[in-house]
Amino acid sequence: MSQSSQFNQRVVLVTGGTKGIGRGIAEAFLGAGARVVVCARSAPEQLPVSGEARAEFATCDVRDADAVRELIAQITSRHGRLDVLINNAGVAAGGFPPVGPEHSTGEVPLDTLRRVYETNFFAPVALTQTLLPLIRKSPAGRIVNLSSILGSLALHADPKSPIYQAKSFAYDASKTALNAFTIHLAYELRDTPIKVNSAHPGWVKTDMGGDSAPMELSEGAKTSAALATLPADGPTGGFFHLGQPLPW
Ligand SMILES: NC(=O)c1ccc[n+]([C@@H]2O[C@H](COP(=O)([O-])OP(=O)(O)OC[C@H]3O[C@@H](n4cnc5c(N)ncnc54)[C@H](OP(=O)(O)O)[C@@H]3O)[C@@H](O)[C@H]2O)c1
Numbered sequence: 001m002s003q004s005s006q007f008n009q010r011v012v013l014v015t016g017g018t019k020g021i022g023r024g025i026a027e028a029f030l031g032a033g034a035r036v037v038v039c040a041r042s043a044p045e046q047l048p049v050s051g052e053a054r055a056e057f058a059t060c061d062v063r064d065a066d067a068v069r070e071l072i073a074q075i076t077s078r079h080g081r082l083d084v085l086i087n088n089a090g091v092a093a094g095g096f097p098p099v100g101p102e103h104s105t106g107e108v109p110l111d112t113l114r115r116v117y118e119t120n121f122f123a124p125v126a127l128t129q130t131l132l133p134l135i136r137k138s139p140a141g142r143i144v145n146l147s148s149i150l151g152s153l154a155l156h157a158d159p160k161s162p163i164y165q166a167k168s169f170a171y172d173a174s175k176t177a178l179n180a181f182t183i184h185l186a187y188e189l190r191d192t193p194i195k196v197n198s199a200h201p202g203w204v205k206t207d208m209g210g211d212s213a214p215m216e217l218s219e220g221a222k223t224s225a226a227l228a229t230l231p232a233d234g235p236t237g238g239f240f241h242l243g244q245p246l247p248w
Helices: 020-031 065-079 110-135 169-188 222-228
Strands: 011-015 035-040 056-059 084-087 142-146 195-199 239-241
Touching (some): 011 020, 020 035, 035 065, 056 065, 065 110, 110 169, 142 222, 195 222, 222 239
Parallel strands (some): 011 035, 035 056, 084 142, 142 195
């Protein structure tokens, strides 16, 4: 994103923007002159920064309806609208590498399935629904759902695909459900300027991705930043990684 981009002064919310990929996304937008709000359950030691620009922080567990209402009141009173919503906050089912009952389809406890769905599916759906009136006030609203290639049913079903053996049922299914939300919401908003897309960031070095991941945060932020700054004739209702469509 360049300083002269049409997205200067856009109001951007990145859930889970305090660390990992969300932090990379927040810093990319700050660098392009946007006003960036990040939220997470715990305050970071240092907020996302770029030059002199610093993100605003709100403590907000995205699963908590009261905390979400407070966050929205903060954005409404300070900014009056929301141009970009990045539904980035997410959790894995268990540790990495994905071995053990937490990742097993036959053994995963239903509590784990519910816990992962709460953050990765129900929370972004509820947050987006609550924020839609504010996003409708934007001339070019953009919603990006941080999915994963692991949410692709087509690739999981293909023995030749690189993810065929990388199965963690709770996490993967939660991202498949999030992809369904992308398609359905994009359809519902098809006659508005708002675009809704799913992003696979790549395998990124974060607390979730682990140290062996090949991509740095700035690289991992690129797909979401591109989808959040799509021009008016750009796609909606798609699933992308670095400009390439992924199979659902
Ligand atoms: N890393 C990868 O290789 C990779 C690959 C594909 C997709 N993804 C997706 O990309 C997104 C970001 O992943 P990441 O690797 O950057 O994860 P991460 O390093 O674990 O960071 C997750 C962020 O989400 C916040 N968060 C978690 N639960 C939350 C909640 N209930 N309410 C508010 N904030 C919450 C965390 O802060 P607090 O703990 O303080 O709340 C943190 O800021 C996730 O959706 C993930 O599924 C990651």
